[in-house]
Amino acid sequence: MxxxxxxxxxxxxxxxxxxxxxxxxxxxxxxxxxxxxxxxxxxxxxxxxxxxxxxxxxxxxxxxxxxxxxxxxxxxxxxxxxxxxxxxxxxxxxxxxxxxxxxxxxxxxxxxxxxxxxxxxxxxxxxxxxxxxxxxxxxxxxxxxxxxxxxxxxxxTSGRSLHHRGYRTATNIAPINEVLAAGLLLLSGWDGQCDFLDPMCGSGTFLTEAAMIACNIPANINRKEFAFEKWRDFDKTFFEKIVDSSLNRTREFNHRITGYDKAPSAVRKAQDNCANANLSEYISVERKNFFETRKLTEGQLHMVFNPPYGERLNIEMEKFYESIGDTLKQGYPGTDAWFITSNLQALKFVGLRPSRKIKLYNSHLESRLVKYVMYEGSKKAKFNKPPEL
Missing domain, CATH: 3.30.2130.30 (VC0802-like)
Known part of the structure; x- marks a missing residue:
């Protein structure tokens, strides 16, 4: 039936x-x-x-x-x-x-x-x-x-919004929504088949969501309650079977997920949140200024991050976004770099041609998810390769 x-x-x-x-x-x-x-x-x-x-x-x-x-x-x-x-x-x-x-x-x-x-x-x-x-x-x-x-x-059937995953107990100013972070990762094509870096990781939301995607861990496994659990016909035994069945579909992840942030408080918060999600074995968080780093791994690197828009931090926007482009060009060959911004003017200062732009909203702010492909090899190869459609 x-x-x-x-x-x-x-x-x-x-x-x-x-x-x-x-x-x-x-x-x-x-x-x-x-x-x-x-x-x-x-x-x-x-x-x-x-x-x-x-x-x-x-x-x-x-x-x-x-x-x-x-x-x-x-x-x-x-x-x-x-x-x-x-x-x-x-x-x-x-x-x-x-x-x-x-x-x-x-x-x-x-x-x-x-x-x-x-x-x-x-x-x-x-x-x-x-x-x-x-x-x-x-x-x-x-x-x-x-x-x-x-x-x-x-x-x-849900109750509180499903972006309340249950693992994030410590946040910075204007943290990225967990559903938004997961969606950006999926739009970027992240599937756990290479190393991952969030160079401005804040409280670690991208890191945690990336690890759950890579390991096929249910998104809301750490959530305390769903609305349907209070319904008169809720079947607790059946629900527990669903949970067990979903956990049986997890998979091993054999690459590295790394987060950088230059603020010690952000590093501690990211580490705490990753630990709350029981994912510390897959994620390392280090205190580093992205603009002073280079790619440390061999092979392909997948990068997704959420740089400041000028709404959260008092920064010199033109210089900041120019530094993003310079760091990617000089230090990150073999990298697909994605980031979201609502400061559409600031994108002009990156100095790179994005291969993709996707219109989204971060809360009420119209934003763009942009992709920059940093190729291995010569400068000629970098500039001659056609952009993605």
Whole structure:
């Protein structure tokens, strides 16, 4: 018997294709890319596995109802008419997350309030008691999305955003989001088949995500809790089998993952976070100024980093980005160097022609993920080789 149901994985702009690929590789059915989301089908076990393993998903939603709404009275009535006893009891706490893009509904907090009112009024009418709202730690989190006049209701299976992996206890100023870091690594083609360097590693997020990709470790293995663990039908034994099965698919990694940072505090934080993820055996973090380094390994090197944009640190931007280009040219032959920046003007000072530019967003900042190929051999070979398409 087919027990599959539809789910929606939310993601960051530009990650839809790689998330769809992740889902197909995990075994999802009917995968369809949207804008900042990918829909798919699977059973309860796959819902557990998607939350545990997906690297580029922010949340996994389980749609439960969809209907047309005219105004707030219509919204209240249609929410009230639904049978909420399938998901809640008077002893269950819940929270509402609302997103609206509609002329009729302009305030998400108002939509949340009307939805909450309809649910608790229905319980009072049917059972004489009502469930309570708990914004921070609800038993059930309900997602409502109104696009023009179309209302979609879903259960949030994840809870806190899936970028909260659980290993990062120490951070620097404006650390890179774990989902963003994993997505950048996957977009760069990182697959664990060579050495890896983050020359400005901060608190070590790229290092940890790179090691988990290289070893095929589930992205959220260190996470403390998923929302579905509080559901009435949660099967703990089944979930533990999913965890064990996912861990059995890990693989050995025979190369080096290295991080540099010139700040001693950043080095300590990166080391602590790598240790929290139980990945210290694969990762070394050293106090070094990238601009004073050279490539120390033989063979191909894969480099991904997140240089300052000028928003976090007071730096001389032109000189800083010029130094990135000079260091790559002079010290890193045989390297694919990728970095993300929202300072699009600063890219002009690198002094190298990028072979790829990918438009992304780092939080609210429009950014570019750029690739520079540092070839082995003569200068003539470097400049004559055509750029990637």
């Amino acid at each position: 087919n027990n599959n149901f539809k789910m929606v994985a939310k993601t960051l702009f530009g990650f839809e294709e790689i998330l769809a690929k992740e889902l197909r590789n995990l075994g999802a059915g009917n995968v369809k890319e949207g804008v900042r989301n990918v829909s798919f089908e699977g059973d309860t076990g796959f819902m557990y596995k998607a939350n545990l393993c997906l690297r580029t998903a922010i949340k996994i939603l389980k749609p439960i109802h969809s209907f047309y709404v005219r105004d707030e009275r219509d919204l209240y009535k249609k929410i009230y008419d639904l049978d909420w006893s399938d998901y809640l009891t008077p002893d269950t706490t819940f929270a509402i997350d609302a997103t609206v893009n509609s002329e009729q509904f302009s305030h998400s907090l108002y939509v949340s309030q009307k939805t909450k009112d309809a649910i608790v009024d229905r319980f009072r009418e049917d059972q004489g008691r009502r469930p309570n709202v708990d914004i921070k730690f609800p038993d059930v989190r309900i997602n409502i999305h109104i696009q023009r006049n179309q209302c979609n209701l879903a259960l949030d």
